[in-house]
Amino acid sequence: MKLLRQIATSNRAIIFSITLGAMLAPLCATPAVAQLASTPPMGWNSWDSYGTTVRENEVKANADTMAAKLKSFGWQYIVVDIQWYEPNAQAHGYRSNAKLSMDDHGRLIPAVNRFPSAKDGQGFKPLADYVHNKGLKFGIHILRGIPRQAVVENYPIFGTSIHAGDIADKNSLCRWNTDMYGVDMTKPGGQAYYDSIVAQYAKWGVDFIKADDMSSPYHKTEIEGLHKAILHSGRPIVLSLSPGPAPLTEAASLRDNAQMWRIEDDLWDNWRSVKNMNTRIEAWSKRVEPGHWPDADMLPLGHIGLRAERGNDRLSQLTHDEQRTLLTLWSIARSPLMFGGDLPTLDPFTTTLLTNGAVLSANQHSTGNHIAYSKGDLRVWTAHATGANHRKYIAAFNLGDTPVDTHLRWQQIGWKGAAGAIEELWTNKKVPGSAGLKIQLAPHASSIYSVNAP
Template sequence: MKFVFSMAFVALLAACNTPKKKAEVVDFKQWAQTLPMGWNSWDCYGPTVKEHEIKANADYMAENLKDYGWEYVVVDIRWFVENTKSHGYNQTDPVYVMDEYGRYMPAVNRFPSAADGSGFKALGDYIHGKGLKFGIHIMRGIPKMAVDQKLPIKGTDGITADQIYTTENQCKWLKDNYTIVADKPGAQEYYNSIFELYADWGVDFIKIDDLSAPIYHADEIDLIRKAIDNCGRQIVLSTSPGETPEDAAAHVSENANMWRMVNDVWDSWWHIQHLMEVSQDWYQYVKPGTWPDCDMIPLGRLSIRGEVGDDRMTNLTPDEQYTLMTFFTIFRSPLMFGGDLPSNDDFTLSLLTNKEVLKMHAQSSQVRQLYLKDDKAAITSKNEAEGSTYLALFNLSDNSEQEVEVKFADLGLSGKVKLTNLWTGEVVGQIEAETFSQVLAPHASVLYIIE
């Protein structure tokens, strides 16, 4: 392995040591009262994304999606490796970039604006200049190279990286970092130091990997929560990947703004089915500020240099794409689009800009599953301010049409009601009956507002 120090350490030290005015202390749940919506580079670029690609997606979002509530632009994994690759990480001879305190810095050959030790400040400013918000991904723990080099931990009196780590429970699929021993002197200070740096860069959102499965790392999550709260900037915390154990629900909902329920969701039907099954444990935790997360939206153009498959438009059929978006929105998951935004076709764009669907996503409450059985599912929620009810019906069968039915009494409704299809705007009409049903094709769904 090779190791590259960033330049301009004197300037960086001066900036880091300049006293900063602390932001007003606000409970972190207030930072994401509305559901985070944005774009993440993983599905289309894997660990290889470059600055010009981030900017192109930010430009598209600002022009086409910002007015609909989409605002986060997130640089995913390994932005600090000069020679990473797609379809499997380069773990043979990675060239890491970090500063003298063992903090990863952007690889300048991929992010030119990070030259001279300036980090992601310029890229963050570019995204903020579009009226958007900036996010990054990191792995939990401390870099192996920082341990090997016995680099000092900023904010301590001589504690070095080799004094706060363990090889136990190291991430099994990416070996860049070691586990941090939470009760070691210097452990909190290391996390404080990286979030101090990210606050200087203007980071608004952070996705942290290998926190939830196969082991739930409560001790490191506690360190991260404290570091964010002390950094002077309100940074939304997303823990990844799943499956987050349900017995950790109380802890994760008290420390993270969003957390993954499953592993990576790709453009295969079984991923959607599995997600709907796992989500049954999480409806009660859908609350403002802390959100169970369905993962990224694998639509549009995927795997330009991604990890699963070759460059393609999503393999999901139009019916399956509607089903995915219907579930993500009525469940009230954060929405992080995974495809390359500038490559969107009109149909993909229409799935992201339906005002009535996004209104349901933003304003509804009391989300609950009515049932999921016999390859059928029904989910409902309320718009309490307007007195309306939302209803989604799903046919999960692989090969047969099915009639999917609900009782209006189970929705708390009686008398005459009007149903409108949220995706098409078609009004079904006034109905006065005990039940309502729809015949749906395999993998199809329908989404209504009932007034």
């Protein structure tokens, strides 16, 4: 009897523990931020085309084109880049100490002369609604810290008795822009300020924040504060950190606080930038996992430079081979894909890049992506296709200035062999490969294959 009573008491304790755990789990659970961006985000960003100057009608036009031509291929984010709060923003740089649009709590708001629907305190809500009604998601760029203008006028932090001057770190400055001071997160009100701006963004319907001047140099406390503010807002907002290079030594912190982080400084349409990105991507390849994406930066393809920070109105100066190489590398390495060209004036060749579903599938639905072979200027990546029996990817790159012509044996990339036809995904051509793969690449060119392999 004593043993039975012990068993009964033990069972009741287990049942109580399970029941209490089930009751408390929703209260104790941390929001599943890691489940945001379960695949690399794909979208459009205004920077490469419009720099600091993009206007509401241009954002809408890009959203219209994405919805009509690209959404079915997985493209979904429309992101307004830097200085949407600067009424007199200009191409080719920033106006020093510009007068910014902000509310009575030091929070930046869209410049109404550029974003007319923001009138009467509506902020980006009407524009976000427009984008959402297209079945897309809306994002904005922000700079680290609190506006210097808010500090000079010493605005009160929303919901507190603390003022902007109490939390500003006037020694923490952006190296390339004069809009902001850093926030001293050890001061009372530091977190409240970040909470207040993200609450505003959540109210507007923002789905994506590109936070700049955050990760190079690495501002850990403000990154953590922004991450907490997103959690406090209750809205699922993807956080992307810029600029690069983000430090590899902070990989754990980056993973804990963001879904994307830049691994290099701004990428533009020249081969040197693309070639150098290989080294960065290779270094970060083991850190790629669902919800956490090392970001090789935007795709400077198509029609760019309309009113950009760098360069004049032009089609991308990368050759067609170099453009395919860029998108092949971003895809096999699973970098986020943020297109920088102007979508309403998209040219036919760039359209073929952005609508190749097979290549994009490697970016969105693959695992185990890594360099399997490297010799001279030849790099070969392999990956497994998610959910496909024995389906794998091979991507080969010629980083040099002379042609590559070689026969790659399966053993050289750690495979036992391949069965059936191999398809090159840019050309849709079947190629033989019983004993290996013949690789012929022009300078700066690449190929990506789908392979049935054991």
